[in-house]
Amino acid sequence: MTLTDIIPSLRSSLPARLDTGVWPRTAHWGDAGDLRAGGVSLAAVAAEHGTPTFVLDEEDVRERCRTYAGAFGAGDVAYTGKALLTVDVARWIAAEGLGLYAGSAGEVRVAERAGFDMGRVVLYGSAKSPEDLDVAYRAGVGTVVVESMGEITRLAATAPAGQRVLLRIVDGPDRRFGLRVAGGEAAAAVARIAGQPGLRLAGYDCSIGHQLSRFSQYEREISRLCEFASVMYRAHGVAPERLNLGGGHAVAYRPEEFDLALAGFATRMRSVLHLEAGRHGLPAPRLTVSPGRAVVARAGVTVYRVLAVTRTQAGDRLVAVDGGMTDCPATALCGSRHSAVLIGRTGRAAAGPAVVVGRHNDADDVVVPDAELPADVHPGDLLAVAGTGAYHHARATNFHLVRRPALLAVAGGRARVLVRRESLDDLLARDAG
Template sequence: MTGSGVWPATARERPDGDVSVGGVRLTAVAQRFGTPAHVLDEEDVRRRCRAFRRAFPDGEVAYAGKAFLCRAMARWIAEEGLSLDVCSAGELAVARAARFPGERMLMHGNAKTPEDLRAALDHGVDRIVVDSFHEIARLAALAPDTARPRLLVRVTPGVDGRTHAAVTTGTDGQKFGLSLASGAAAEAVRRILAQRRLDLVGLHCHLGSQITDVDAFERAARRMVAFLARIRDEHGVVPPRLDLGGGFGVGYRDGEPGLDPATLGDRLRGAVREACAGHRLPAPLLTVEPGRAIVARAGVTVYRVVSVKHAPDGRLLVAVDGGMSDNPRPGLYGARYEARLVGRRCLGGDRAAAVVGRHCEAGDVLVGDARLPADVRPGDLLAVPCTGAYHHSMASNYNLVPRPPVLAVRDGGVRPLVRRETFDDLLTRDVG
């Protein structure tokens, strides 16, 4: 397991078949906190923060809070010197509760409400990424007399990251950004520069999620630099910042490709320098926004087997006590994971299996093509690695199932970051 591309950096396989993360046995976590449970390796998170900081030494690394955010995570990010990207007043509220400095924050979103924008202005968020003409007008109306909001224009550069259609955002025809090809991005720039109450400080683009093609990021960087040159030629100003977004791919199963931060940094910084030299532009301050690439591999979800059936095709149908309410990604995107037995040794080879959830949907399948011990049985524990990103943050209460806890492990200790939801929590909101 050491060196595996999908398990946390501190994960170790024990002789008895158990697995430890952060020096804590997963069976001990299940016994103490119950299942399902999201386990998060704090050391793994911090190591990846540092890897991105090394990869972009002269730029800014902004953690994309939508991947996973709680107060402890915000504090880890702050301590490691990263900035923070939020996309709602709710995410901003968590950051404020952790006392994350506004001058190291930026806000995204294709449909930011007036409440979102007011919260960003009230907290002194350093940059707001504008996504529509209406947002420009709204910010001009909301801007205080004491300070001009600092804006980036989210540009749709027309670059396809060749990822799942549901998470493709760099091409025209989807809801994010202002098109470079249609002239909408150029018009947004004109409107901001015409407003004395607003300050255009740069451009932003984001190609989507789970992209493993560095060439796509380089193409986007070159197009964005060319747009900076057009702004200079038309308006006589050169916005000083360029944000190339995130979406850096992560392997969810052994052997799947992922992006190495060092390689990514070398190539992106080189592409920006080369393009700027060609257009005789000063190099902008570069920002990248990793989210999944920092927290995905740090997470492991532990489930308990509830039942085992034998399908006509010979597979085992292994039902666990969680499912699409704590991991909707297989149903949304066809995401594929690995699962393994923890806590005991296999006693007779393995078999093809599907790990299925407890919810009233035929599509509630966590791992459709697992290999599990032939003697897997109710009461066993299964661990699914690489579940730190877009699991807790996208969790639901479908079938009114309470959401699992998030538990941080480090140096042999475990502590709750987000407690397990209770039936009382569900009933508190039911006021009818």
């Protein structure tokens, strides 16, 4: 039972509780309903930079990097940039000692501009374009993940001599790319790589899903990979130097949800690896991970301004904000349920259910399907939505020719633009008409 259950009138005068597992590490309530992160007022950010704006708590990202480095060893963690990559984010990742999984020429170029040690960059992708490969080779990426049979011949013909490769192994009918163990495809791929003097098989890689919180799925994967690797060891004499377990680590978007328990996970995975490698007579490879979402999701907050409040015929209260599915695609695509709070003012109105929707005239345009917001929320108010650091800025679109928001870093009492807001001229600049 909480204080507001005992004294219901308090509900109207207390700001919503900020759950530390959901909101950025440095987030806390300021005066007059202001929400602060990185020592910066988010209401002031909205006033100065406009809305919607993505705000990223630099300390939160760095702290997540350090937690991963502490659990696995920094050399055995690579951040998967598709969750969110800008030049500064890449610099933070590098400064904390992590490597980078890059999935395109664009991500490689960002890493280069950030001054990333390119030997710590892994190029992956189920269908790499000639440009992806060309840019990666020129940049000198350390490792390339092989994800289909045809790619081996292509890499052998184009990669610099001695290119290190990882082979992505898949299991299960719903996985689209990678090499299957069943049916002998993965074994044939190892044989083919072993026959290419220009390629060096450094190990195996996998990606088994997203938002996973149970250790058992990863344990099964380690067991499968060790079994396969040991057969290849005996057949070709190639012992994997590393085994990448991918990412997919769960993050909490709501107070009632849980993160993957990282410290216990690392210890458990290492012991399962040693056990399974020993059982199969395989020299134990290094265990690596490549989390994306779990590094940056919690650090992100999106600040919106309310544009309209209305009710549906069924009586549901709709609070429409100045962004939506173009900057918060995860709600429609993955059913993510973010937390939202009113910021920038206090009020006496009791909280009640509200659907936070976007401005895009589309039935799927929902930001938060089940928010709890004060009854007097009105146009002009500011809302902050938590957990938007991963796959939001990265997946933002121009649907409806809406401009993509700015991305700001907050740290040490200062807000800094990482990526500026698009202008109407930006939108028209690519239109050849």
